[in-house]
Amino acid sequence: MHPLSRRDFARLVGGAGATVAASALGGPAALAQVASPAVSAGAKPKVVIVGGGPGGGTLAHILKRSSPDIDVTLIEVQKTYTTCFFSNLYLGGLRTLESLTHDYSGLSAIGVRMVYDRAVKVDSAAKSVELQSGTKIAYDKLVLSPGIDFKYAAIPGYTDAAETAMPHAYRGGQQSKLLFDQLRAMPDGGTVVMAPPPNPFRCPPGPYERACMIAHYLKTSKPRSKLVIIDPKKAISKQPLFTAAFNELYAGIIDFHLSNDIDDFSLASVDPASKQIVTKSGMKIKADVANIIPPQKAGAIAEIAGCTKGDWCPIDPENFASTQVADVYVIGDASAAGEMPKSAFSANSQSKSVSNDLEAMLAGKPKYPPRYRNTCWSLLGPDNSVKVGASYKPNGTAVAAVGSFVSKLEDDAKTRAKSYKESVGWYAGIVAEGFNKKVDQI
Amino acid sequence: MIEITGSGSNTMSARLLRGLTAGIALLPLAALTVSLPALAAPADGGRPARQLPSAIEALMGETAKADEAAHVQVQRLAQAAPAPAGAQAGVKTVSPGDSLSLPKEVVSQSLSTKNYVIVTKAPAWLELKSAEKVGEGVWLVSPQNVEAARMSVAPAAAGQREVVFTIVDKVGASVSEARVKLQVAGGAAPAAASSAVISAAEAKPAAVPAPAPAAAPAPAVAAPAANAAAPPAPAASGAPAQAPASTDASVAKTWQDFIAGKKPAAAAKTSPAPAAASGATAPKSEAETMSLAKHLVRECTTCHSLYGEDNGIPLMIGLTKDRFLDTMDLYKSGKRDNVAMQSVAQTLSDEETLALALYLGRIKPPTQVASQGAATATGAIATDASLGAAPAARLEAGSAEAKRVDRWVDRAREMLEIGDVAQARLLLQRGAKLGHAQATLTLASTYDPNVLPWKPNMGPEAEPARARVLYKQAIELGAGSEAERRLAELP
Numbered sequence: 017m018h019p020l021s022r023r024d025f026a027r028l029v030g031g032a033g034a035t036v037a038a039s040a041l042g043g044p045a046a047l048a049q050v051a052s053p054a055v056s057a058g059a060k061p062k063v064v065i066v067g068g069g070p071g072g073g074t075l076a077h078i079l080k081r082s083s084p085d086i087d088v089t090l091i092e093v094q095k096t097y098t099t100c101f102f103s104n105l106y107l108g109g110l111r112t113l114e115s116l117t118h119d120y121s122g123l124s125a126i127g128v129r130m131v132y133d134r135a136v137k138v139d140s141a142a143k144s145v146e147l148q149s150g151t152k153i154a155y156d157k158l159v160l161s162p163g164i165d166f167k168y169a170a171i172p173g174y175t176d177a178a179e180t181a182m183p184h185a186y187r188g189g190q191q192s193k194l195l196f197d198q199l200r201a202m203p204d205g206g207t208v209v210m211a212p213p214p215n216p217f218r219c220p221p222g223p224y225e226r227a228c229m230i231a232h233y234l235k236t237s238k239p240r241s242k243l244v245i246i247d248p249k250k251a252i253s254k255q256p257l258f259t260a261a262f263n264e265l266y267a268g269i270i271d272f273h274l275s276n277d278i279d280d281f282s283l284a285s286v287d288p289a290s291k292q293i294v295t296k297s298g299m300k301i302k303a304d305v306a307n308i309i310p311p312q313k314a315g316a317i318a319e320i321a322g323c324t325k326g327d328w329c330p331i332d333p334e335n336f337a338s339t340q341v342a343d344v345y346v347i348g349d350a351s352a353a354g355e356m357p358k359s360a361f362s363a364n365s366q367s368k369s370v371s372n373d374l375e376a377m378l379a380g381k382p383k384y385p386p387r388y389r390n391t392c393w394s395l396l397g398p399d400n401s402v403k404v405g406a407s408y409k410p411n412g413t414a415v416a417a418v419g420s421f422v423s424k425l426e427d428d429a430k431t432r433a434k435s436y437k438e439s440v441g442w443y444a445g446i447v448a449e450g451f452n453k454k455v456d457q458i
Numbered sequence: 459m460i461e462i463t464g465s466g467s468n469t470m471s472a473r474l475l476r477g478l479t480a481g482i483a484l485l486p487l488a489a490l491t492v493s494l495p496a497l498a499a500p501a502d503g504g505r506p507a508r509q510l511p512s513a514i515e516a517l518m519g520e521t522a523k524a525d526e527a528a529h530v531q532v533q534r535l536a537q538a539a540p541a542p543a544g545a546q547a548g549v550k551t552v553s554p555g556d557s558l559s560l561p562k563e564v565v566s567q568s569l570s571t572k573n574y575v576i577v578t579k580a581p582a583w584l585e586l587k588s589a590e591k592v593g594e595g596v597w598l599v600s601p602q603n604v605e606a607a608r609m610s611v612a613p614a615a616a617g618q619r620e621v622v623f624t625i626v627d628k629v630g631a632s633v634s635e636a637r638v639k640l641q642v643a644g645g646a647a648p649a650a651a652s653s654a655v656i657s658a659a660e661a662k663p664a665a666v667p668a669p670a671p672a673a674a675p676a677p678a679v680a681a682p683a684a685n686a687a688a689p690p691a692p693a694a695s696g697a698p699a700q701a702p703a704s705t706d707a708s709v710a711k712t713w714q715d716f717i718a719g720k721k722p723a724a725a726a727k728t729s730p731a732p733a734a735a736s737g738a739t740a741p742k743s744e745a746e747t748m749s750l751a752k753h754l755v756r757e758c759t760t761c762h763s764l765y766g767e768d769n770g771i772p773l774m775i776g777l778t779k780d781r782f783l784d785t786m787d788l789y790k791s792g793k794r795d796n797v798a799m800q801s802v803a804q805t806l807s808d809e810e811t812l813a814l815a816l817y818l819g820r821i822k823p824p825t826q827v828a829s830q831g832a833a834t835a836t837g838a839i840a841t842d843a844s845l846g847a848a849p850a851a852r853l854e855a856g857s858a859e860a861k862r863v864d865r866w867v868d869r870a871r872e873m874l875e876i877g878d879v880a881q882a883r884l885l886l887q888r889g890a891k892l893g894h895a896q897a898t899l900t901l902a903s904t905y906d907p908n909v910l911p912w913k914p915n916m917g918p919e920a921e922p923a924r925a926r927v928l929y930k931q932a933i934e935l936g937a938g939s940e941a942e943r944r945l946a947e948l949p
Binding site for chain 1 (some may be wrong): 749760762796
């Protein structure tokens with residue numbers, strides 16, 4: 017039994033108030049008390065999770081499964097979740113939207129309390145979450161996994177209407193469908209414009225996998241069309257792999273503009289009505305379909321809860337506890353996770369560290385050093401997948417990569433095909449885990 | 459031949475360690491076999507060397523714990539090879555305050571084999587750093603620490619003592635030993651070079667496993683695999699706290715607790731210094747090992763299913779412990795080229811990998827669970843036993859189930875292509891049990907010396923007898939001329 021690490025012990029003593037601290041220091045008899053710290057006497061410890069994506073869903077699943085005596089509530093706006101990861105395959109015509117949509121029945125089945133509502137307020141003093149319906153839900157520990165929100169105002173001209181006219185498709189479901197439908201409705205010979213966001217943003221290779229998938233669709237269905245990418249960044253994830261794919265697989269279709277010291281391809285303005293797009297370098301393009309992905313920030317509830325510092329939520333790299341608000345954790349895209357990219361895989365991985373922390377604190381289970389991992393697969397074309405990933409560890413102040421890997425440019429077709437199969441397996445695996453489904457149902 | 463019969467609290471490992479503690483030369487421990495009903499058929503292609511790990515795996519299972527009075531028969535075939543004269547080592551002269559590394563032969567052998575070193579008969583004036591004290595004069599050095607380990611001579615030391623370094627493998631069988639005589643000469647300069655000699659008491663595994671008593675419940679016994687299974691201290695603290703000096707009895711208790719799967723040292727729970735307690739590197743109980751594995755496996759389950767469904771990512775359940783360890787070694791060393799798995803393997807310590815191996819080996823694919831009901835054997839053994847069993851009926855070609863198995867066969871062929879015979883067999887066995895002709899034929903080919911590709915570290919030995927049985931089954935299931943031709947060509 018390792019009820020507490022030294023660090024936890026210090027944290028509990030520091031955070032739980034003088035009574036517990038005094039008794040904890042009093043001797044062995046007090047330890048049991050520390051191991052299952054003050055939650056309302058006689059009641060099950062209450063963990064409330066906001067956001068039912070790969071972070072919150074996975075946490076609800078593994079926490080409830082491993083510690084049935086913890087009362088686990090998952091607050092989520094929608095009754096089904098359509099993953100943003102793999103939505104590029106949908107855009108490319110290789111996957112249906114239905115196959116990316118999952119319900120929460122598996123989580124309800126194991127006793128996770130599902131609350132379909134929007135969290136609108138967090139009272140960290142009273143330790144409760146207020147819902148749009150007015151209901152308040154008390155917590156002992158709160159985990160925020162709200163994903164991202166968009167900084168619309170950062171793009172001149174981008175209004176609420178722009179989200180429909182120039183869909184970002186950077187949230188799964190409706191947004192993905194908008195872009196899919198616009199691409200299908202576009203006549204051959206049309207121009208698609210994609211504007212990836214500046215760093216940091218959800219799924220660093222995402223826009224470029226999307227470029228490949230859109231280009232694949234254009235190449236096979238509308239070969240006279242173009243995809244123009246205007247990127248505010250000077251470098252991108254898996255750059256050699258993507259540029260090779262753009263040049264070799266989609267020559268004549270993809271027109272890729274990375275910013276450099278001279279030309280800045282950040283958006284100067286957009287006009288949702290005319291779909292006129294202007295970059296800071298002065299480039300003007302009239303789009304038939306525009307995929308404008310605005311700059312991003314932590315999901316709104318994180319800011320409302322007081323967990324943000326700037327756009328994102330600083331966390332303790334050991335356990336993803338918020339450094340801003342006591343008894344609150346932030347996982348997934350909303351967290352400032354150091355070198356860990358914002359991805360479904362990362363969120364899944366982080367949720368496991370949080371689960372272990374909660375199990376140790378609330379259910380007296382052993383606490384282990386966190387192990388973080390991420391892998392991002394990107395599909396360049398059918399059966400042509402590459403991946404990048406790393407293992408991560410806390411280095412005292414941040415989460416840092418300890419050994420990373422990336423597919424080789426010279427990998428043969430067989431390796432690429434295997435990587436694709438692997439990515440499909442991963443999708444089934446992470447969804448099965450996040451929503452408590454069987455992999456063969458996904 | 460010496461027979462040790464024990465039960466419950468009187469386990470082999472306890473005896474082994476007590477023996478070491480008392481300074482009894484256990485070497486050469488030519489072979490240890492544990493006779494168990496579940497092990498009548500060796501799990502891994504009949505290689506006797508693989509028996510003990512499997513034995514421990516079985517012993518750590520739920521059934522092992524259930525029957526404390528189980529009869530245990532341990533054979534020590536020590537007489538076969540007489541004890542070596544203990545390598546006539548020279549005398550190394552040391553001074554108080556000296557800090558010595560372990561004999562270089564010991565270090566290099568431990569590093570190359572990843573085996574532990576047990577230092578025995580260490581005098582009270584010798585303290586080992588980067589080692590774990592497990593009893594008076596007994597220290598345990600892990601392969602990770604073997605280079606860093608130092609023997610420091612106490613300031614007021616005096617006298618001469620022969621220190622024994624025994625290299626033990628993961629199941630506690632001795633591999634070799636070295637002896638060094640240390641002579642403390644006040645103020646004298648240390649001798650120029652270590653005079654340690656590896657005695658190379660090569661342990662030969664028993665050629666014939668002892669016959670198993672029929673239908674006896676699995677007994678509780680194990681070799682000191684606890685060291686290997688001991689995960690690093692879960693605490694986030696820095697340097698591991700030194701384990702408290704323990705008496706012979708307390709050492710034995712720790713080992714017994716490991717075997718019995720009890721939580722060790724209730725003291726850790728009630729200790730007034732929790733931080734120090736959690737930082738100690740005491741051997742972990744079975745429960746702790748499984749707890750660690752359950753934590754670690756969460757890193758795997760983002761991709762790998764634990765429920766026996768092959769989702770396009772290879773199954774990692776149902777492998778024998780050794781197969782899992784071998785597989786992870788292949789990734790660790792880069793011999794298998796999946797960069798993601800290389801990264802996973804490289805970030806797991808040996809202890810963590812072993813904990814995972816033990817845990818995953820116990821999870822049975824659902825078809826095995828369904829077909830065997832309350833079978834007591836481990837997944838690996840069950841798989842093996844299922845080989846001879848004829849399928850219930852021929853699987854209707856073109857049916858949904860047959861198509862499902864078709865995919866398994868495709869997948870298995872991919873695995874075979876990369877030399878992953880063990881995983882392929884798992885899948886194929888499931889298909890064969892359902893009466894799928896191609897699965898049975900392909901499974902047979904994995905035992906066929908004419909087909910089985912020889913790949914270093916990957917290909918298990920061919921087993922023509924099994925191949926013959928399976929080819930015949932495949933023919934019955936309608937596999938046709940290919941099965942007949944291969945059957946005819948079998949040696």
